[in-house]
Amino acid sequence: MAVSSTDSAVSKARQSLLDRGYKAWCENTAGTTRIKLGVRVHEPLQASLLAEKLGAVICALDKIPGLSSEALRHLSSSSDDEWSAVTVVCGDKEIIVINPSHSVGRMSTDLMHELSHLLLGHESAQTFISEEGFMIREYDEKQEAEADWLAGALLLPRKALEYIKYNHIPIEEVTQIYGVSRQLYNYRCRMTAVNRQYRY
Numbered sequence: 384m385a386v387s388s389t390d391s392a393v394s395k396a397r398q399s400l401l402d403r404g405y406k407a408w409c410e411n412t413a414g415t416t417r418i419k420l421g422v423r424v425h426e427p428l429q430a431s432l433l434a435e436k437l438g439a440v441i442c443a444l445d446k447i448p449g450l451s452s453e454a455l456r457h458l459s460s461s462s463d464d465e466w467s468a469v470t471v472v473c474g475d476k477e478i479i480v481i482n483p484s485h486s487v488g489r490m491s492t493d494l495m496h497e498l499s500h501l502l503l504g505h506e507s508a509q510t511f512i513s514e515e516g517f518m519i520r521e522y523d524e525k526q527e528a529e530a531d532w533l534a535g536a537l538l539l540p541r542k543a544l545e546y547i548k549y550n551h552i553p554i555e556e557v558t559q560i561y562g563v564s565r566q567l568y569n570y571r572c573r574m575t576a577v578n579r580q581y582r583y
């Protein structure tokens with residue numbers, strides 16, 4: 384589940400849960416995933432394209448037919464933070480439910496976060512089954528940290544950041560082209576040390 388993170392950043396405490404080598408693996412995965420989908424390494428990766436590849440359906444909360452008020456209540460009260468995206472299993476279909484009231488940047492980060500759980504093959508730590516048989520997945524802290532990091536790498540891999548910096552693409556265009564927030568862009572530039580590389 385992706386809950387509200389004001390700056391899309393993975394906190395230091397959460398980062399400490401990541402295994403050694405995991406960040407490098409994410410960069411690599413961001414590249415190989417693009418190649419498999421016919422996208423060049425520096426180009427934006429559409430969440431919908433990845434969802435299709437993973438056999439997941441993306442649906443806005445208010446578009447799910449017959450979701451009970453009980454399930455809705457669970458979705459909207461699962462955390463102190465504001466709910467933003469969650470994976471629901473219905474039969475053999477994975478449905479990623481998004482909160483359509485959020486910004487494009489926020490939605491694409493949250494979508495990628497949910498797709499990252501699927502890509503990583505995460506088993507849910509806990510599940511909630513609603514009256515009509517929807518199974519709502521919940522993950523543990525380490526799985527959340529892994530999905531956060533992979534989502535950032537998939538949206539803005541180092542190769543894309545290098546391309547952006549090399550071509551002096553302004554931040555306004557970056558947020559539009561890659562469908563990300565300014566915060567995520569700045570965070571990824573810092574974390575991948577691209578800022579330092581292109582300072583001059």
Ligand SMILES: [Zn+2]
Pocket residue numbers: 384385496497500522526527530
């Ligand atoms: Zn999650």
